[in-house]
Amino acid sequence: MNGKNHRLAHSHTRHLRERLIESVLLLAALSSVATTFAIVAILCYESIPFFRKVPLKEFLTDSQWTPLFDDAHYGIMPLVAGTLTTTAVALLVAIPMGTVIAIYLSEFAPHRLREVVKPFLELLGAVPTVVFGYFALGVVTPLLQMIYPDLSGFNMLSAGLVMGIMIIPYISSVSEDAMRAVPMHIREGSYAMGATRFQTATRVVVPSAFSGIAAAYILGISRAVGETMIVAVAAGMQPNLTWNPLEPAATISAYIVQVCLGDLPHGSIGYQTIFAAGLTLMLMTLVFNIAGYWLKKRFREVY
Amino acid sequence: MNQPNINEMRGLIARHKRWDIIFAIVGLVCLLVGILTLLALFGQLVAEGLPRLKPGFFISFPSRSAEEAGILSAWVGTTLVMLVTALAAVPLGVASAIYLEEYAPKNWLTAVIEINVTNLAGVPSIVYGLLALGLFVYQLDLGQSILSAGLTLALLILPVVIVATREALRAVPGSIREAAYALGATRWQMVSNHVLPYSQGGIMTGVIIGLSRAIGETAPIITIGALTFIAFLPHPPVTGEFPYLSFAWLKDPFTVMPIQMFNWTSRPEEAFQHNAAAAGVVLLGMTLLMNGVAIWLRYRIRKRIKW
Numbered sequence: 001m002n003g004k005n006h007r008l009a010h011s012h013t014r015h016l017r018e019r020l021i022e023s024v025l026l027l028a029a030l031s032s033v034a035t036t037f038a039i040v041a042i043l044c045y046e047s048i049p050f051f052r053k054v055p056l057k058e059f060l061t062d063s064q065w066t067p068l069f070d071d072a073h074y075g076i077m078p079l080v081a082g083t084l085t086t087t088a089v090a091l092l093v094a095i096p097m098g099t100v101i102a103i104y105l106s107e108f109a110p111h112r113l114r115e116v117v118k119p120f121l122e123l124l125g126a127v128p129t130v131v132f133g134y135f136a137l138g139v140v141t142p143l144l145q146m147i148y149p150d151l152s153g154f155n156m157l158s159a160g161l162v163m164g165i166m167i168i169p170y171i172s173s174v175s176e177d178a179m180r181a182v183p184m185h186i187r188e189g190s191y192a193m194g195a196t197r198f199q200t201a202t203r204v205v206v207p208s209a210f211s212g213i214a215a216a217y218i219l220g221i222s223r224a225v226g227e228t229m230i231v232a233v234a235a236g237m238q239p240n241l242t243w244n245p246l247e248p249a250a251t252i253s254a255y256i257v258q259v260c261l262g263d264l265p266h267g268s269i270g271y272q273t274i275f276a277a278g279l280t281l282m283l284m285t286l287v288f289n290i291a292g293y294w295l296k297k298r299f300r301e302v303y
Numbered sequence: 304m305n306q307p308n309i310n311e312m313r314g315l316i317a318r319h320k321r322w323d324i325i326f327a328i329v330g331l332v333c334l335l336v337g338i339l340t341l342l343a344l345f346g347q348l349v350a351e352g353l354p355r356l357k358p359g360f361f362i363s364f365p366s367r368s369a370e371e372a373g374i375l376s377a378w379v380g381t382t383l384v385m386l387v388t389a390l391a392a393v394p395l396g397v398a399s400a401i402y403l404e405e406y407a408p409k410n411w412l413t414a415v416i417e418i419n420v421t422n423l424a425g426v427p428s429i430v431y432g433l434l435a436l437g438l439f440v441y442q443l444d445l446g447q448s449i450l451s452a453g454l455t456l457a458l459l460i461l462p463v464v465i466v467a468t469r470e471a472l473r474a475v476p477g478s479i480r481e482a483a484y485a486l487g488a489t490r491w492q493m494v495s496n497h498v499l500p501y502s503q504g505g506i507m508t509g510v511i512i513g514l515s516r517a518i519g520e521t522a523p524i525i526t527i528g529a530l531t532f533i534a535f536l537p538h539p540p541v542t543g544e545f546p547y548l549s550f551a552w553l554k555d556p557f558t559v560m561p562i563q564m565f566n567w568t569s570r571p572e573e574a575f576q577h578n579a580a581a582a583g584v585v586l587l588g589m590t591l592l593m594n595g596v597a598i599w600l601r602y603r604i605r606k607r608i609k610w
Contacts, residue, residue, distance in 0.1 A: 028394075
């Protein structure tokens, strides 16, 4: 009798312990949701004082960004232009090369080559961005200056090119996974119709995997838009409203870094501007991500 | 069938096949461009930085004179920040992954958490820096300290750790779980005694990849206000008198390797560029080492485990 009671008691604590552990695990899982909320809350909360001072219209239309000068202007456009220009240069490198590499590795390359090459590509994506920045400033810019002698020491072209190389592995590995997920019988069907490898790859596999490839592009765009150190090192930090990649300019993220390098008292105008800039950056990534989500849905193929 | 038609066919096939070869060459060239860039980057760093990589470089503080400057405060800072990051990110990330993979019911809350983890992976790192500046440094008053930096990077790599851990857990076959249940194990006993030990290799891989990303992160650490010129060490974590462990270092100002390198890169003098390259070699060495370990671990797991 006594033993039975004891066993029941044991089972009771056992149940309690299980519930306790489950709650702790749920709490841990909720921490990521809390992080998202904290990001949105902090960005909004800290930029409210800024938007009280600067009307939204001026923020979006003024063509100068000089918040720390005596003659202060608060137009975000120069920073947005810098961000979009470096992103465009990076994508012009990364999207064609990343896609070609993905097609090559998934459809053409022998198994051994793929096993050897993939870790190298992964390493390319793992190099710290400040090292890439040093490379852009110290190697790529001098090389470009041999072609365009009057290229300035800081320019968006070299930062964008190196950023593009950095993004290649992100695009190629995600698109390759998408292409390899296309079932074999679809390829076999294409070969049976007499198509060559190239025709099968470009007209059958790529369209079937396009949803995943689009996701890879969006990942690449997010990386490029938010990338900081390469542009901070190699593109100069002068806000400059231009779409010409040969000129120096600052991006949103480079501006934030530049301000943070100096003395930054809590509540000063400099402190407020970086949160307003951060909010803009966050909204830009959000727009790209929503576009990506839509693309993914639009082109999804189910087998 | 008449003869000329077949010849035409053969020509057509040959033309189409030519594209196969052209594309294979283009693909190989693209691949080579990527890999050669990696090699060029490495070669340049080593060529520029090797002369500075003497023992003195590792045990000197930064200095106004390039020849006397070193990375002592930087690598100590990086080590301590990584310690905080790992201690915060690993339990949190592994626990989240266990919940999502082994416990979560199929409901809206789980869906929200999953979408959220995916989206967090796409948030630019500098935004994490702003979060940390507003939240850790000012709201929670942790200051511009090692603790703030470590927690920031922990949040940054949390999605990496969660995704990798979930994959490792998913690779454990369901039959193992059923066998544990059949012996009367509770869910937590099943997870802690069976699933976790079998997946620890995969989890380790994910953690190392995450930490190797954190070690090179510069922007969020600059955002919380890490100083670029630190000529002293944080409080030692181990002290001579009781209770032997001290946590004063958590609140100390600090610098880390990538910031030290960035600081030297942005100076115009040639000599400091060499220092930057030398710091870059050390930083890249740390990253490559961690990634190498991760790749090796993954390879070993794939070879060893056959369910």
